[in-house]
Amino acid sequence: MTLRVQILKDKFSQSLGLPFKELLPSSVIEQALSELKIRYYRRLFDPIVTLWAFLSQVLDPDKSCHNAVSKAIAYLAEQGVEIPSSDTSAYCQARSRLPEKFLENLFSQVGKSLEEKVEIEHLWCGRNVKVIDGSTVSMPDTLDNQKAYPQPSTQASGCGFPIAKIGVIFSLATGAAIALCIDTLNTHDIKLARNLYQFLNPLDILLGDRAFCAYADLVSIKNRNCDAVFRKHQARKTTMRKGKIIGSSDKLVTWQKPKKCPKGLSKDEFNALPSTITVREIYYYIVVPGFRTEQVSLITTLLDTTAYSTLDIVGLYGQRWDVELNLRHLKTTLGMDILRCKTPSMIRK
Template structure:
């Protein structure tokens, strides 16, 4: 069940100074979460509680996927389904609400060959953290800067469970993507390595350091979701 809050979203973004956009582009944050609701028969039927809980000992729970505008903080699109619905399946219901030239920023849950193709095919771009399980064959490539390279992402050999055979057959054989890797060093903590992949191939228009800085702002989506759930009393 997707929702699009077009009027509020458009009104807010119309007030934004273009000089404040990231590299002249609107950035949209995407993430998934869960919400609980009163334990009524109707809610239990529509959104059953976790099967790990005994009947009568849990609340109905729904999975949600939300797209927020980075510059306004507004929730622009929402998908709702039963608990444990795959994050990608939820996200694919609301890609349609992205505007041309939007940049979608997400964590590794949204790192998918098919999704990169669909997003770029709709005139948008994506920046996500690399999912090692889905990108095992991303090797080689051409260095275009320090810890920054352009490479070819080959189509998966087998159809993922999140795609139909028709969707899988319609995918191209390969995609050109950009891979950026860097380390986070905090005194007293173990060095953390981060790898991002993106469809933004122009290194002059979208410098390496700007992309790294932008990914750090992904944490805003966690805060936006927490604020939304608290303000509307959706924790319970």
């Protein structure tokens, strides 16, 4: 058994296209197991082999469990050792035994290790930028999945598939996802975002679209010693009659605290909000021949015009599209727009 496990570990760690040796070596996995005090029997599919097999299964065009087990058998056959059964039961049970917290910790560790390798010249104005956005994923129509992530209410029962909404934060410097949360379809993007702010590091800059541009969220981000660059929410009108002009198409504006407690905030959280905040508003125009000229207004907490010029911030918001491309890559290129697991726990994993 020990020989077969070692053969699989060596094969997975050296496989082309699978960066386990650099990003997720066995030493990192063993440390995560030790921190969570996870004990396991000496099986062929121990947590390390199971995790690598699971990841290679997700990356493979053929995402079936049978294909994952067949790969392990092929690796062992090359070495002339005893071949295990081709039945997928042992592998599927091993996947289900992997704790979600274990995978969450590894996910976080990989993102941090990538960011530690980023040189200062790849940062924006010397600071790390994180991009946030939301998306959806579909899954098999099982009773458990429907209960955890119900299908859209506009669809008749039995005529749709369970859908979950995900919120993701990517690092602009590395392109890697560093934080993720999952909830039901009718969850607003801003609720997902509030679950993700805890993963920001001091001095990070959060970049997002208009869905995240809310008074309470700007305050929360500033309280974490971070800054934000969002597109202005459509509910707020743009006028140059208010505010202090600090440059061409650039001004400082004082926002008043909402009169009513917004949805998603408790009374205590609402009462703790300051009566006013000062933000910077930048607007510019997108002119495309043959199309109506569009005005874009940006709201940011970066008030220093010397360190963060108007053009720098406008150029930074242009990179927000990277989050759309990253999500499209995960969902379309990796075939993860429709997940294949039949239980909510495996869907999250």
